[in-house]
Amino acid sequence: MTKVFLTGATGYIGGDALYALHHKHPEFSFSILVRDASKSDRIKAVFPDVRIVNGPLDDYELLKKEAADADIVVHTADASDHVIAANAIAAGLAEGHTAEKPGYWLHTGGTGILTFADSDRGVFGEYDAKVYDDWDGVDELTHLPAHAFHRNVDEIVLGAGTKNAANVKTALLCPPTIYGPGRGPINQKSRQVYSLCRMALQIKKGPLVGAGKSIWNNVHVHDLSNLFVLLAEAAVAGKHHDGIWGANGYYLVENGEHVWGDVSRSVAEIATKEGYFPEAKVEEVNIETCKKFAGFEALSWGLNSRGTAKRAAKLLGWKPVAPSLDEELPGIVKLEYNGLQK
Numbered sequence: 001m002t003k004v005f006l007t008g009a010t011g012y013i014g015g016d017a018l019y020a021l022h023h024k025h026p027e028f029s030f031s032i033l034v035r036d037a038s039k040s041d042r043i044k045a046v047f048p049d050v051r052i053v054n055g056p057l058d059d060y061e062l063l064k065k066e067a068a069d070a071d072i073v074v075h076t077a078d079a080s081d082h083v084i085a086a087n088a089i090a091a092g093l094a095e096g097h098t099a100e101k102p103g104y105w106l107h108t109g110g111t112g113i114l115t116f117a118d119s120d121r122g123v124f125g126e127y128d129a130k131v132y133d134d135w136d137g138v139d140e141l142t143h144l145p146a147h148a149f150h151r152n153v154d155e156i157v158l159g160a161g162t163k164n165a166a167n168v169k170t171a172l173l174c175p176p177t178i179y180g181p182g183r184g185p186i187n188q189k190s191r192q193v194y195s196l197c198r199m200a201l202q203i204k205k206g207p208l209v210g211a212g213k214s215i216w217n218n219v220h221v222h223d224l225s226n227l228f229v230l231l232a233e234a235a236v237a238g239k240h241h242d243g244i245w246g247a248n249g250y251y252l253v254e255n256g257e258h259v260w261g262d263v264s265r266s267v268a269e270i271a272t273k274e275g276y277f278p279e280a281k282v283e284e285v286n287i288e289t290c291k292k293f294a295g296f297e298a299l300s301w302g303l304n305s306r307g308t309a310k311r312a313a314k315l316l317g318w319k320p321v322a323p324s325l326d327e328e329l330p331g332i333v334k335l336e337y338n339g340l341q342k
Contacts, residue, residue, distance in 0.1 A: 008108075009184065018184060076108045139248075142154075157172050176254050177325075179219075179220060194336060199298075200267045213259060214260050215258065227318050
């Protein structure tokens with residue numbers, strides 16, 4: 001029986017990944033890290049057959065043991081930034097597996113790592129033509145500057161998959177703006193677009209950061225979860241051909257891109273049509289003001305993060321099939337409006 005250790009089931013990405021994996025492969029044995037023990041019963045109510053592991057990400061020995069015991073680790077809980085957890089998983093997989101029975105690590109990064117150039121220049125809301133490529137340009141992605149956001153954890157994952165390549169197989173999934181209704185047991189909504197909609201509804205206009213010309217990729221959470229499933233299936237099948245795992249196992253996960261200013265304009269138009277706004281208006285708002293409404297998420301509205309997802313399609317047949325961001329946006333606006341009425 002394939003043993004899966006998954007972190008982040010109470011969150012948006014991890015909850016949906018658990019749903020997709022469990023739905024497609026109920027024969028897997030799931031162990032679920034839950035940091036807040038009070039939420040354990042809510043997970044068991046939906047997934048009664050999973051094994052709950054209570055503990056924090058800082059518990060190095062716990063995560064190391066679980067990683068050593070699992071065939072596949074799906075890491076989504078603060079995965080792109082938590083150094084202790086990443087080191088524990090790397091150590092556990094290395095010590096608990098052999099070349100004959102390797103362990104697999106499906107790690108969640110994030111395309112915030114691609115924003116370093118704008119951050120270095122202190123530029124917000126400007127267009128950038130740079131587009132990364134996870135197939136022809138994968139070497140650039142696996143050797144980004146050390147100071148880039150998330151890069152310190154990327155290095156741990158990539159290191160585990162190269163230094164111990166025989167017994168540790170790593171795949172680093174790097175999603176951009178995620179949207180769509182999650183299917184997990186607790187948190188079922190994302191942040192970036194949702195927090196922009198919420199702020200817009202509060203100030204009665206679509207916020208622009210700078211000129212509003214910065215661009216991000218986006219992906220529906222169901223399509224992201226489908227890639228977790230495909231990689232888990234590749235692991236079970238023992239598919240080890242070049243490029244799936246290890247040094248080049250770096251996956252941008254996207255289904256197109258959006259201009260942040262255009263998103264704000266669309267939100268204003270939707271809100272006006274629904275009667276939430278008096279008029280479809282957008283206006284530049286200082287980044288510090290945006291942060292007061294949306295916190296760290298607001299920074300992404302002014303930065304560029306662009307890439308093309310080729311690796312998953314070429315090697316695993318991954319194909320996005322869920323609704324586009326434009327199709328989901330009216331529902332997101334309505335969701336945030338209803339949330340503000342409570």
